[in-house]
Amino acid sequence: MNPLHVADYAAAAKATLAGDVLGYLDGGSGAEWTLRENTAAYQRIRLRPRVLVDVEAVDTAVDLLGSSLTAPLGVAPMAYHRLVHPDGELATVAAAGAAGALFVASMFASTDLVRMADAATGPLWMQLYWLRDRGALLDLVGRAERAGYRALVLTVDAPKVARRLRDLRSGFTLPAHVSAVNLTSELMAPSHVAQAGVSAIERHSRERFDPTITWADLAWLRERTRLPLVLKGILTSADAWLAVEHGVDAVVVSNHGGRQLDGVPATVDVLAEVVDAVAGALPVLVDGGVRRGTDVLKALALGAATVLVGRPVLWGLAHSGAAGAEHVLTLLREELEEAMALCGRPTTADVDRSVLG
Numbered sequence: 001m002n003p004l005h006v007a008d009y010a011a012a013a014k015a016t017l018a019g020d021v022l023g024y025l026d027g028g029s030g031a032e033w034t035l036r037e038n039t040a041a042y043q044r045i046r047l048r049p050r051v052l053v054d055v056e057a058v059d060t061a062v063d064l065l066g067s068s069l070t071a072p073l074g075v076a077p078m079a080y081h082r083l084v085h086p087d088g089e090l091a092t093v094a095a096a097g098a099a100g101a102l103f104v105a106s107m108f109a110s111t112d113l114v115r116m117a118d119a120a121t122g123p124l125w126m127q128l129y130w131l132r133d134r135g136a137l138l139d140l141v142g143r144a145e146r147a148g149y150r151a152l153v154l155t156v157d158a159p160k161v162a163r164r165l166r167d168l169r170s171g172f173t174l175p176a177h178v179s180a181v182n183l184t185s186e187l188m189a190p191s192h193v194a195q196a197g198v199s200a201i202e203r204h205s206r207e208r209f210d211p212t213i214t215w216a217d218l219a220w221l222r223e224r225t226r227l228p229l230v231l232k233g234i235l236t237s238a239d240a241w242l243a244v245e246h247g248v249d250a251v252v253v254s255n256h257g258g259r260q261l262d263g264v265p266a267t268v269d270v271l272a273e274v275v276d277a278v279a280g281a282l283p284v285l286v287d288g289g290v291r292r293g294t295d296v297l298k299a300l301a302l303g304a305a306t307v308l309v310g311r312p313v314l315w316g317l318a319h320s321g322a323a324g325a326e327h328v329l330t331l332l333r334e335e336l337e338e339a340m341a342l343c344g345r346p347t348t349a350d351v352d353r354s355v356l357g
C-alpha cells in the first residue's frame with residue numbers, strides 16, 4: 001500500500017510493530033479519554049473559506065525563535081526512536097531537516113546528541129525532564145549547547161510518568177539495544193528492569209524525576225544556560241501568565257499526547273485561551289492529535305506559531321525509516337498548502353480566526 005495520508009502510516013504501524021512497542025507508542029494514560037479527544041477536537045472545528053483570492057503561490061513558511069521553517073511544523077520530543085527502526089533519531093532528524101521542520105530531541109533519545117546534531121540540517125532543540133540529579137541535568141544542557149542545539153524545552157507536565165495501562169499490562173521494558181544514551185547507564189538502569197505488572201518507564205520516572213520543582217527553580221536553570229527556555233505542557237491561562245512573568249521564551253500547549261493527566265481537554269480546545277493570555281509576549285506552540293494539514297491550519301488560525309507532531313513521525317519511521325518520516329512531514333505540509341489555497345489564505349500571515357466558523 002502506498003500511504004496517502006497519516007492514517008495509512010498509523011495502520012501500517014499497527015499491523016507491523018510488536019504489541020508492547022505499539023502499546024507504548026500509541027497508548028495514553030488512564031481511560032485514554034484525552035488521547036481520543038486530542039484528535040476528535042480537531043474534527044469538531046470547521047473551516048470557512050474566502051473565495052476569489054489569488055492562491056497560485058502559497059507560502060507556508062514561518063519564523064520561530066530566530067529560525068525559519070518551511071512550514072509551521074516540528075517533530076515533538078519522543079523518547080527512544082530506535083524502538084521502531086534501527087536508524088532511530090538519525091533518520092528522524094534527517095527527515096525533519098529535509099522537510100524544513102524543527103526537530104525537538106528527547107532527553108531520552110536513543111542516539112548520541114552530537115550525532116543527531118551532525119545529521120541535522122534544520123533547527124534542533126533539546127527537551128529536558130528535571131532530574132533529581134541536577135549535575136546530570138546540567139551536564140546534558142552543556143553538551144546540547146556545545147553541539148549547537150538552539151533551545152531547551154522543559155517538559156512540565158510530568159513530575160512523574162502517569163499510569164499507562166497498556167504498558168502496565170505488557171510490563172513494558174526497554175530492550176537491551178535501546179537506551180537513553182545521553183544519560184549515564186546508572187541513571188537509566190531502572191528503565192531496563194522487567195517486573196510483572198510494572199512499567200519500567202513509569203518506575204524510572206518515579207525514581208529519577210524531581211517532583212518538587214516549582215516556578216522559582218526556573219531561575220536556577222536560566223542562570224546556567226544561554227539557550228532560550230521553552231515550557232512544554234501548559235494548559236491554562238494562569239500558567240501561561242506565569243511563564244511570561246518568569247521570562248520564558250516560548251510555551252507548548254500540550255497534554256503529552258494524552259499520556260499524562262487523563263481528563264484534561266484537547267490541546268486545540270485550550271489553545272486560544274493560552275494565546276490570548278500571553279498576548280503576543282511569546283510564541284505559543286501546540287501538539288497533540290495533529291494528523292492532517294487542515295489540523296495544522298486550525299491550530300495556526302487559533303494562534304499557534306508552530307505545531308509539533310508526535311506519533312505520526314514514528315509511524316513513518318517504522319514504515320520506511322527516514323523516507324517514511326520525511327513523507328509524513330511532507331504530507332502534512334502539502335495538505336496545509338492545499339487547505340490554505342482552498343481557504344483563500346496564501347500566506348501564514350493571512351491565517352487568523354476568521355478562517356474558522
Ligand SMILES: Cc1cc2nc3c(=O)[nH]c(=O)nc-3n(C[C@H](O)[C@H](O)[C@H](O)COP(=O)(O)O)c2cc1C
Pocket residue numbers: 024025026038076077078079106107108127155232254255256257258259287288289290308309310311312
Ligand atoms: C512514544 C512517545 C514518547 C514520548 N516521549 C516524550 C519525551 O521523551 N519527552 C516529552 O516531553 N514528551 C514525550 N512525548 C510526548 C510528545 O512530545 C508529544 O507531546 C505528543 O506525542 C504529541 O501528541 P501526538 O503524538 O498526538 O502528536 C512522547 C510521546 C510519544 C508518543
